[in-house]
Amino acid sequence: MEYDEKEYIMENHARRRGSVRGTETGEPGYHARNKAKNVVIAILALTTLFGAWQHHRAVLLRRQLDAQYNRAFYEMTGYIQDMEVLLSKAMLTSSPQKAADILKDIWHRAELVSTNLGQLPVEQGTLVNTQKFISQVGDYAKTLNGQNVKGQVMSKDQMDTIKNLHQFAVSLNENLDKFHGELSAGTMKWENLAGDGARLFSKTDVKVPQSISNIDGTFEEMPTLIYDGPFSEHMTNQKALGLSGENISEDQAIEKLGSLFGKENIRNIQKVSDNKNGVIDTYNFRFELEGKKEESVAEADVSVVGGKVVWFLYNRDVGDVELDIDKAKEIGKQFLEKSGFKSMKDTYYTEQQGVATINYAYMQDGVIVYPDLVKVKIALDNGEVVGFESKGYLMSHQERSIPEPAITEAEALQRVARKENIVSSGLAIIPTDYGKELFCYEFKGKLDDQDFLVYINAMTGEEEDILLIINSEEGILTM
Amino acid sequence: MGFKRFIIIFVLFVVFFAAIYPGQAQNSAGRASDVQLLARAINGEARGEPYEGQVAVGAVILNRVKDSRFPNSIAGVIYQPGAFTAVSDGQINVPIDPNSTVVKAAQDALNGWDPTYGCLYYWNPATATSKWIWSRQVVTKIGKHYFGK
Numbered sequence: 001m002e003y004d005e006k007e008y009i010m011e012n013h014a015r016r017r018g019s020v021r022g023t024e025t026g027e028p029g030y031h032a033r034n035k036a037k038n039v040v041i042a043i044l045a046l047t048t049l050f051g052a053w054q055h056h057r058a059v060l061l062r063r064q065l066d067a068q069y070n071r072a073f074y075e076m077t078g079y080i081q082d083m084e085v086l087l088s089k090a091m092l093t094s095s096p097q098k099a100a101d102i103l104k105d106i107w108h109r110a111e112l113v114s115t116n117l118g119q120l121p122v123e124q125g126t127l128v129n130t131q132k133f134i135s136q137v138g139d140y141a142k143t144l145n146g147q148n149v150k151g152q153v154m155s156k157d158q159m160d161t162i163k164n165l166h167q168f169a170v171s172l173n174e175n176l177d178k179f180h181g182e183l184s185a186g187t188m189k190w191e192n193l194a195g196d197g198a199r200l201f202s203k204t205d206v207k208v209p210q211s212i213s214n215i216d217g218t219f220e221e222m223p224t225l226i227y228d229g230p231f232s233e234h235m236t237n238q239k240a241l242g243l244s245g246e247n248i249s250e251d252q253a254i255e256k257l258g259s260l261f262g263k264e265n266i267r268n269i270q271k272v273s274d275n276k277n278g279v280i281d282t283y284n285f286r287f288e289l290e291g292k293k294e295e296s297v298a299e300a301d302v303s304v305v306g307g308k309v310v311w312f313l314y315n316r317d318v319g320d321v322e323l324d325i326d327k328a329k330e331i332g333k334q335f336l337e338k339s340g341f342k343s344m345k346d347t348y349y350t351e352q353q354g355v356a357t358i359n360y361a362y363m364q365d366g367v368i369v370y371p372d373l374v375k376v377k378i379a380l381d382n383g384e385v386v387g388f389e390s391k392g393y394l395m396s397h398q399e400r401s402i403p404e405p406a407i408t409e410a411e412a413l414q415r416v417a418r419k420e421n422i423v424s425s426g427l428a429i430i431p432t433d434y435g436k437e438l439f440c441y442e443f444k445g446k447l448d449d450q451d452f453l454v455y456i457n458a459m460t461g462e463e464e465d466i467l468l469i470i471n472s473e474e475g476i477l478t479m
Numbered sequence: 480m481g482f483k484r485f486i487i488i489f490v491l492f493v494v495f496f497a498a499i500y501p502g503q504a505q506n507s508a509g510r511a512s513d514v515q516l517l518a519r520a521i522n523g524e525a526r527g528e529p530y531e532g533q534v535a536v537g538a539v540i541l542n543r544v545k546d547s548r549f550p551n552s553i554a555g556v557i558y559q560p561g562a563f564t565a566v567s568d569g570q571i572n573v574p575i576d577p578n579s580t581v582v583k584a585a586q587d588a589l590n591g592w593d594p595t596y597g598c599l600y601y602w603n604p605a606t607a608t609s610k611w612i613w614s615r616q617v618v619t620k621i622g623k624h625y626f627g628k
Binding site: 035039043111114115117118119120121122123124125128129131132135136139230231272273275276277278279280282284286297299301311313315350352353355357373375377387389391392 | 481484485488529530531534545547548549550551555556559560561562578580582583584586587590591592593594595596597598600609611612616617618619620621628
């Protein structure tokens with residue numbers, strides 16, 4: 001037995017050291033298979049190393065990401081605690097100047113909370129009520145601050161509202177604390193909230209942890225807040241004042257489009273959908289327009305009430321610019337008259353990629369009514385109207401009874417800081433971001449190279465707004 | 480012959496590496512203005528959609544900026560974690576031609592066109608499974624998306 005083994009081993013040694021072509025060793029391909037096996041082992045080893053390295057990288061990245069989320073959370077809760085304290089103080093001060101200071105701080109903190117809240121990786125809808133509360137408190141504080149800065153003390157109702165908001169802030173902090181407890185204990189991890197958008201296999205809803213939904217649940221009984229600010233509840237319930245009349249049918253809507261663009265120019269018109277539950281109910285159409293350039297698809301919405309074209313968009317390539325802006329303004333005006341918009345004046349415009357977008361405002365008795373806004377897009381290669389938007393007008397237009405100004409223009413001019421730089425003036429009705437309209441004198445001026453507009457309230461003489469006019473290559477913009 | 484085999488295996492190895500590395504979207508140099516950022520978001524979310532659908536996506540983003548329930552800036556809304564798949568899959572970083580349709584759509588949205596009449600949400604009915612999103616009130620349907628409040 002031993003002898004056989006020894007001979008067997010020595011024969012194998014001889015085979016390996018000898019020629020490799022299988023002729024002498026007797027097993028063709030043996031050497032090749034052996035080499036292949038070694039290569040596969042090498043590849044597997046390298047792959048495993050690579051996998052380990054990738055995993056390590058992922059762990060580091062996850063840690064960095066968690067750090068960011070933790071930072072946002074801690075900053076956010078810190079500022080909310082500040083807000084609770086400040087709301088308390090606002091109830092205790094009797095001086096409007098001090099109150100103005102406190103309210104300004106509340107507003108400032110609210111913005112910081114908002115920024116950090118928007119960085120947390122939570123599922124859509126999880127913290128919307130919290131965000132809304134913060135936005136409204138900050139907004140409300142800003143409005144009250146404006147009032148206190150003028151020396152006007154807070155009314156009893158406003159004090160009660162602050163007290164109420166303070167209560168909610170206290171509850172919010174309690175619920176945040178519970179969530180924080182879970183975070184510190186390690187029972188809650190940010191990746192469990194799965195708002196990163198990186199869920200591989202999830203086809204079903206991710207269950208929202210109780211402690212997070214409790215945070216938003218703080219505001220279940222929150223009363224509606226109505227005040228002069230953009231986040232006030234009344235801003236979400238607006239009605240279209242400019243729409244009146246009978247409901248029209250789909251066919252009548254198509255006829256309306258035909259009368260605007262020329263029936264013979266519209267082909268293949270199809271109703272795409274009925275839009276309901278928005279501020280304006282409309283029929284949505286897609287059609288082909290036979291213009292002078294090329295056929296392309298256009299889209300338009302016609303209102304169910306009154307049959308007005310709410311908007312129209314026709315996206316096509318634009319050739320070389322042939323027309324100037326004044327010609328475009330004329331074309332726009334004609335289109336508006338054809339569409340039933342009388343007495344419109346062009347105000348501002350932009351020019352982008354060979355298309356001019358011109359803003360028109362309604363004029364009543366020489367007063368520019370800015371809220372009644374319509375926009376027309378004109379292609380500057382052949383003057384074709386390629387866009388139209390009238391929602392602003394349809395939401396706010398009505399025949400207004402404009403009073404006589406309570407102060408004269410000369411008196412109003414005295415309130416302008418740069419009265420010597422004023423170039424022209426007029427009357428205007430301007431919108432605010434909380435839905436009210438203000439009747440003002442509009443003064444246009446130029447300081448050094450900066451064009452500007454100042455609005456002085458025609459009834460109270462207060463300076464309501466300042467706009468800078470930016471002349472850029474893209475047209476005239478106001479800020 | 481041994482060397483040739485080694486080369487083949489090396490090449491396979493390289494190909495293997497390249498295949499498993501996640502696709503790297505190009506990063507552009509230069510600061511993103513509102514139009515640029517909005518256009519990239521529209522590109523990532525609604526590239527094959529009808530023009531009105533692209534304007535609609537832009538309008539939803541702007542509606543969120545104005546709403547008390549969402550961050551107060553375009554960047555804040557777009558980059559809110561989990562809000563847009565274009566961010567999590569990197570599509571937001573794909574540079575776009577300044578003359579492209581999505582830029583025009585972004586400009587129209589910024590200039591006030593809103594085919595959604597104030598919507599804050601949109602979803603693809605064929606793929607969306609979230610119970611919460613389906614609880615939103617539908618206002619309009621454009622292309623392959625429902626838009627809701």
